[in-house]
Amino acid sequence: MKKKAFLKLALASTLILLLASACGGNNTNNESANSTNEPATTTNTETDSTNTSTDEPAKEELPPVELLYYIPQPELQPDIASVEAAVNDYIKPKINATVKLMSIPFGDYDQKMNTVVSAGETFDMMWTSNWAFNYETNSLKGAFKDLEQLVKDYAPDFINSLPKAAVEGARNSQGKLYAIPNYQIIAQGGGFVVQKEMAEKYGLDVSTIKTYKDLEPFLEKVKAGEPDKIAFGSRTNTFVPYMYGFDGLGGIEYRTGDPNYKLENVLASPEYLAHHQLLYDWFKKGYVNKDVATANFADYQKAGKIVSFYEWTLKPGGEIEMKQNMGGKDVIFIPLYEPRFSGVQPTMTAISNTSKNPERAMMFLNLANTDPVLFNLLAFGVEGKHYDKLDASHIKVKTDGGYAPNVAWAMGNVTIGYLLEGQADDTWPKTIELNNSAMVPEIWGFQFNQEPVKTELANMDAVYKEYEAAVTTGAVDPNEYIPKLVDAMNKAGSEKVLAEKQKQLDEWLASKGKK
Amino acid sequence: MIRTGKQSSFVEMWINLLFILVALSMVVPFLLVIAISLTSEEAILTKGYHLIPPAFSTDAYRYIFKSPMILIQAYWVTILTTVIGTIASLALTSMTAYVVSRKDYRYVKPTTFYIFFTMLFSGGLVPSYILITQYLHLKDTIWALILPGMLSPFYILIMKGFIGEIPKELIESSKVDGASEWRIYFQMILPLSKPALATLGLFISFNYWNSWFPALLYINSEKLVPIQLLLTRMMNTINFLTTSAQFMSGLSIDTSKFPNLSARMAMTVLAAGPMMFVFPFFQKYFVKGLTVGSLKG
Amino acid sequence: MRKRIASEWRHFKKNHELFTLGIPGVLYILIFSYLPMIGIIMAFKNFHYDKGIFGSEWTGFKNFEFFFVSEYAFRITRNTVLYEIGYIFFTTVFALLFAVLLNEISRKAVKVYQTALFLPHFLSWVVVYYIVFTLLDINNGILNKLLIAVGLESHDWYMESGPWPYILNVVALWKRIGFSALVYYAGIIAISPDYYEAAKIDGATRFQIARKVTIPMIMPLIMILLILAIGGLISGDFGLHYFVPNGALAGMTYPTTDIIDTYVYRALTKIGDVGMATAVGLFQSVVGLILVLCANLWVRKINPDNSLW
Structure with missing residues (x-):
């Protein structure tokens, strides 16, 4: 009896407190909602956009604001404060704003941002992508501000300078623009990376390598001649549907040229089986390390033990970066297929729905993507302190300077920035050229909305990861395990998901007049 | 304790032998961690793991001490939170535990259930985050590292078990003498439960020492990052980047700069090491506790 | 009614000192534990950031x-429960044994052993993973070297599911024994020596003393720990089950290592749905509560002094 009475009391008091906090929560929501439409700034924007440079007239009219900017970095930079100071000195006269750089290590970024966003915290800008702090799901849940008008008002030149497909690909499944791309290579042309020294030693004729199979004689020689090395570093998920007669987007694949765009479950295709049979064969022949499914690829790679492997994106000038990761060994790239447009979603910047100054945030983002001075400050720090200039376009990063995040791609438009020591002069023009010439998939711009099938997707994710490492590296017999994988995925609901994808695709195609 | 000649020392020998074996199984892996932290990365990959480094190297420690200020700062934050947190937590825990250990207290059952219920149910991360950042405004303060987890229901209940062992008659006779509950708590319960306080103090200080999650959530300022967060971040980032390699292809991450295995081990040694010196300090009280406990009456 | 209130007030007045002594703790729990529990309603909502916890539909x-439609719901629930039972059983038995044995030897030696026993408690699960890896690694692993040395076949441990129930139980015991043994030992040394002397006068042997004096004296402590552990029967140890079988690359061991917590983590990292995560947490809590209530009822029936409330 007494217990019940007490519980009632406890419940009542908690409820009161809950209500109090509920009101508080609503207030903050209202505030942020109000701040979205400020008449003063909208009139302002018209004058801005007629002007060629968006920043000049802003000088006197804008009240000073501080922008909170969450960025991921591989590790925290001890001297980020001096970068922040230099950035603020530079942007203050231009947009009368200062920025606070909130650097979060990559490993924490998802956790931290999910919490910050869920809690409805007030901040201005954040990095987002399709592989960490997911753009699509967060955009559907209302984490970001719709940028359509803001971009038109404050960053028209930048957005117009991008390929049309790039902007198209920055939209979410509802067709809304919730983030702007951090522009860089957006075409994916995968292929083999081979240690140069080994390729020369064993007479690898690059021109003969067109498929996986062609690499086999070389691997055999390496295996025989270099017992300490790993001839082929097999990695997870190297089955690229476009190499095997599929077209479409990641996870949305149909046979190339199919007029009906009938989606297929790639995992159940004979090509998928064949690809992994080959990898399993290599595994059995000892070209691949026997702990491939459970070992850390980067550890072997760093030690220079991996002679060749498949890389999803071979980018212009990428050999230099790759060399760092290969234990200082020079590499050659062997492209296996024509670069395809892969989109901008791997790295974008969004404005928070809770931002009180979205206009200023957009002005800042516009500068970060069009003004080399600001971009270089953000990406590389202060000259002389964090890097040395080698010539007009090349720099050498000081590793102990206190700011060497080495993630220029997360900060803005890399094509306006410096080149690293050793990168070819024409790296950026070549990148842009590649982006513009890359084959754009026919259903580009279609984005799958996961909401209706998220129950199935959650279970499919869990199931897939059970088989992923072992099956896709070729460490287990695909004849036995791929049917198991397909079966488990079916039970988790892959057919329902495929049907939903087909349904959404058909609707999209109809709206575009393609079907 | 109860020694009766030859046979007993024979039994003791066997017990000692057993514990020596068990102790070795606990110590050797730890020594291995230290050994790996002192082995050159090259030797780890080619020769494997050895208790005596085949190729001695202090590179790992040099890598970490690259920026010593960060490390010193982190130690300071950790020590501060551990000391303040442990004292505050012990006071609160023992006070609450004493109340629910008194079987004659009218509200003992509802209170115990009230405490216990929070062991099973929690509202999750988001509401706690909102509470601490938006209502208590503790973000980027040392209190954000101390307050969450200051009172663990588990420890209250363990403490309750300990205090429950104190003979009831003791408390009753004090009450007859006219002592207030506060006096009984301070002058009798606290001194009598020294072994328990030492044990719980040890656990609590370990928790504070090893805690990193509140810091991950609530700390943005470099100056308040505790040592464990440095370690965890290192591990998290390595883990994360290796599992996302496929998606990051084309974005370029310089993995060569990441701490290798020996550096990760060195960081572990640095993060866990100092607590080893704290342990004996607490142990002193275990023995003392016994003599105080026997003062009965 | 008035009579009841009056009598209640009399009781309260009699207890008010203890009541005030309990206020700080109760308040702390109210603020830091009960207040955030509003978050539980997210389990029944499609949580949208812009609409907030209350505004979401x-x-x-x-x-x-x-979770419930999953083909694996049975597998992961079974694994979670069986492992937890294993961990609770072995840890309790060995911790009690060690605590009793420690009480039999000289205090100086105890200090050394205690420190050693407690060492694994220092290490995070990630580090434990590295230590276990030095044993199980296919290339340089010490265990494989031993197996080969005695003429047995080497194993690729991280690719097999069979050995993991043993490995995980050993690792869990290794890591947890120090903590539990310390708790029980602290309980034992707090026992008044009078009891021992009385037993000694009666001519009891060491074994009899342990069985008839030591264990019964710390029974309340054992029961509290057991009841609490039962509440966690369906909430597994994420760190142990995620990191030790090789983190994200543990796929082949899932048949025997996958538990509810690791499964949910895997299923929801990409989708990042707060509501779904909260739902599973709530399910675990409710089951835990039911289990504890049953356990407590049972304990109370046997000996009311040992029950939690």
Whole structure:
């Protein structure tokens, strides 16, 4: 009896407190909602956009604001404060704003941002992508501000300078623009990376390598001649549907040229089986390390033990970066297929729905993507302190300077920035050229909305990861395990998901007049 | 304790032998961690793991001490939170535990259930985050590292078990003498439960020492990052980047700069090491506790 | 009615000192534990950031669906419960044994052993993973070298599911024994020596003393720890089950290592749905509560002094 009475009391008091906090929560929501439409700034924007440079007239009219900017970095930079100071000195006269750089290590970024966003915290800008702090799901849940008008008002030149497909690909499944791309290579042309020294030693004729199979004689020689090395570093998920007669987007694949765009479950295709049979064969022949499914690829790679492997994106000038990761060994790239447009979603910047100054945030983002001075400050720090200039376009990063995040791609438009020591002069023009010439998939711009099938997707994710490492590296017999994988995925609901994808695709195609 | 000649020392020998074996199984892996932290990365990959480094190297420690200020700062934050947190937590825990250990207290059952219920149910991360950042405004303060987890229901209940062992008659006779509950708590319960306080103090200080999650959530300022967060971040980032390699292809991450295995081990040694010196300090009280406990009456 | 209130007030006045002594703790728990519990309603909502916890739309039990329709719901629940039973059983038995044995030897030696026993408690699960890896690694692993040395076949441990129930139980015991043994030992040394002397006068042997004096004296402590552990029967140890079998690359061991917590983590990292995560947490809590209530009832029936409330 007494217990019940007490519980009632406890419940009542908690409820009161809950209500109090509920009101508080609503207030903050209202505030942020109000701040979205400020008449003063909208009139302002018209004058801005007629002007060629968006920043000049802003000088006197804008009240000073501080922008909170969450960025991921591989590790925290001890001297980020001096970068922040230099950035603020530079942007203050231009947009009368200062920025606070909130650097979060990559490993924490998802956790931290999910919490910050869920809690409805007030901040201005954040990095987002399709592989960490997911753009699509967060955009559907209302984490970001719709940028359509803001971009038109404050960053028209930048957005117009991008390929049309790039902007198209920055939209979410509802067709809304919730983030702007951090522009860089957006075409994916995968292929083999081979240690140069080994390729020369064993007479690898690059021109003969067109498929996986062609690499086999070389691997055999390496295996025989270099017992300490790993001839082929097999990695997870190297089955690229476009190499095997599929077209479409990641996870949305149909046979190339199919007029009906009938989606297929790639995992159940004979090509998928064949690809992994080959990898399993290599595994059995000892070209691949026997702990491939459970070992850390980067550890072997760093030690220079991996002679060749498949890389999803071979980018212009990428050999230099790759060399760092290969234990200082020079590499050659062997492209296996024509670069395809892969989109901008791997790295974008969004404005928070809770931002009180979205206009200023957009002005800042516009500068970060069009003004080399600001971009270089953000990406590389202060000259002389964090890097040395080698010539007009090349720099050498000081590793102990206190700011060497080495993630220029997360900060803005890399094509306006410096080149690293050793990168070819024409790296950026070549990148842009590649982006513009890359084959754009026919259903580009279609984005799958996961909401209706998220129950199935959650279970499919869990199931897939059970088989992923072992099956896709070729460490287990695909004849036995791929049917198991397909079966488990079916039970988790892959057919329902495929049907939903087909349904959404058909609707999209109809709206575009393609079907 | 109860020694009766030859046979007993024979039994003791066997017990000692057993514990020596068990102790070795606990110590050797730890020594291995230290050994790996002192082995050159090259030797780890080619020769494997050895208790005596085949190729001695202090590179790992040099890598970490690259920026010593960060490390010193982190130690300071950790020590501060551990000391303040442990004292505050012990006071609160023992006070609450004493109340629910008194079987004659009218509200003992509802209170115990009230405490216990929070062991099973929690509202999750988001509401706690909102509470601490938006209502208590503790973000980027040392209190954000101390307050969450200051009172663990588990420890209250363990403490309750300990205090429950104190003979009831003791408390009753004090009450007859006219002592207030506060006096009984301070002058009798606290001194009598020294072994328990030492044990719980040890656990609590370990928790504070090893805690990193509140810091991950609530700390943005470099100056308040505790040592464990440095370690965890290192591990998290390595883990994360290796599992996302496929998606990051084309974005370029310089993995060569990441701490290798020996550096990760060195960081572990640095993060866990100092607590080893704290342990004996607490142990002193275990023995003392016994003599105080026997003062009965 | 008035009479009841009056009598209640009399009781309260009699207890008010203890009541005030309990206020700080009760308040702390109210603020830091009960207040955030509003978050539980997210389990029944399609949580949208811009609408907040209260504004998001209700979805009934939809968030629970993914877990219960899963083909693996049985497998992961079975694994979770069986492992927890194993951990509780072995840890309790060995910790009690060690605590009793420690009480039999000289205090100086105890200090050394205690420090050693407690060492694994220092290490995070990630580090434990590295230590276990030095044993199980296919290339340089010490265990494989031993197996080969005695003429047995080497194993690729991280690719097999069979050995993991043993490995995980050993690792869990290794890591947890120090903590539990310390708790029990602290309980034992707090026992008044009078009891021992009385037993000694009666001519009891060491074994008899342990069985008739030591264990019964710390029974309340054992029961509290057991009841609490039973509450966690369906909430597994994420760190142990995620990191030790090789983190994200543990796929082949899932048949025997996968538990509810690791499964949910895997299923929801990409989708990042707060509601679904909360739903599973709530399910675990409710089951835990039921288990504890049953356990407590049972304990109370046997000996009311040992029950939690």
